[in-house]
Amino acid sequence: MNTPALDDRDGVIWYDGRFVPWRDARLHVLSHGLHYGGGVFEGERVYEGQIFKLTEHTERLHASARELGFEIPYSVDELDRATRELVDRQKVRDGYVRPVAWRGSEQISVAGTLASVHVAIATWEWPHVFSADAASRGIRLGTSRWRRPAPDTAPVRAKAASLYNICTLARDEADRHGYDDALLLDYRGYVAEATGANLFLVSEGTLHTPTPDCFLSGITRRTVLDLAGDLGIKVVERHIRPEELGTFDECFLTGTAYEVQPVRSIDAHEYRIGTTVRSLSEAYTRLVHAGGASG
Numbered sequence: 382m383n384t385p386a387l388d389d390r391d392g393v394i395w396y397d398g399r400f401v402p403w404r405d406a407r408l409h410v411l412s413h414g415l416h417y418g419g420g421v422f423e424g425e426r427v428y429e430g431q432i433f434k435l436t437e438h439t440e441r442l443h444a445s446a447r448e449l450g451f452e453i454p455y456s457v458d459e460l461d462r463a464t465r466e467l468v469d470r471q472k473v474r475d476g477y478v479r480p481v482a483w484r485g486s487e488q489i490s491v492a493g494t495l496a497s498v499h500v501a502i503a504t505w506e507w508p509h510v511f512s513a514d515a516a517s518r519g520i521r522l523g524t525s526r527w528r529r530p531a532p533d534t535a536p537v538r539a540k541a542a543s544l545y546n547i548c549t550l551a552r553d554e555a556d557r558h559g560y561d562d563a564l565l566l567d568y569r570g571y572v573a574e575a576t577g578a579n580l581f582l583v584s585e586g587t588l589h590t591p592t593p594d595c596f597l598s599g600i601t602r603r604t605v606l607d608l609a610g611d612l613g614i615k616v617v618e619r620h621i622r623p624e625e626l627g628t629f630d631e632c633f634l635t636g637t638a639y640e641v642q643p644v645r646s647i648d649a650h651e652y653r654i655g656t657t658v659r660s661l662s663e664a665y666t667r668l669v670h671a672g673g674a675s676g
């Protein structure tokens with residue numbers, strides 16, 4: 382089956398302050414963002430027409446750009462208003478929002494300071510990442526040979542397009558080996574995260590999650606930590622070694638697109654979908670549908 386190209390749709394995209402026809406939202410081939418990875422982005426979810434934690438995402442977009450040494454020329458408030466208007470105009474009810482900011486085409490040089498900064502926001506209906514079947518049975522992860530880099534090697538606190546090379550390599554490798562997603566270790570060999578989501582493991586009812594010192598501490602991760610607090614579930618944030626993976630009972634991923642996604646196995650280690658992952662998944666679903674959404 383051919384997937385319809387994302388550039389060939391009706392509707393509008395917000396582009397540098399204007400709503401432009403979807404097919405006209407283009408950029409020049411000599412853009413710094415394309416050649417040198419001068420770009421940052423966000424991924425947001427729309428539930429019943431409301432954007433979950435919008436302002437947190439927009440603030441992260443600004444912070445990511447600063448990590449890469451550029452300023453986004455629209456305030457958080459302006460981008461929030463543009464996003465809400467776009468979701469209304471596109472009539473998206475259960476979908477995804479993709480804001481992106483990149484360095485433009487004034488200078489074809491590693492140096493980035495002369496390049497202008499551009500911003501676009503697109504939204505479309507996109508209810509789930511995994512099929513309902515895979516989601517409910519739990520997904521299978523394979524440990525990747527690719528690793529999350531050290532904080533003095535890459536801008537690890539930014540949601541930077543350039544960092545996703547590693548995720549794409551790991552994800553394509555996982556697909557080739559028949560897994561649903563990859564688990565990446567970090568530069569020290571500790572368990573880090575999946576290609577677009579954070580990782581949680583459960584042992585005797587206690588949550589264990591890697592310390593996010595060289596990868597994103599996702600907005601969903603932080604939401605789930607709050608929900609765990611509300612539900613009286615104990616949480617331990619620590620460095621986790623891959624040799625420990627066989628000692629846990631349950632495992633799940635968290636991310637804006639993944640939501641709370643049970644994991645059935647990592648390599649040969651199997652996990653059950655037990656009460657901890659079920660109760661957090663239900664609590665998350667209740668929250669995002671309860672107008673906890675507006676941000």
Ligand code: PMP
Pocket residue numbers: 424548574575576577578579596597598599600601602635636637638
């Ligand atoms: N790690 C990576 C590499 C991601 O791409 C994402 C998705 N943004 C996450 C973690 C989870 O972040 P969030 O919960 O903010 O979506």
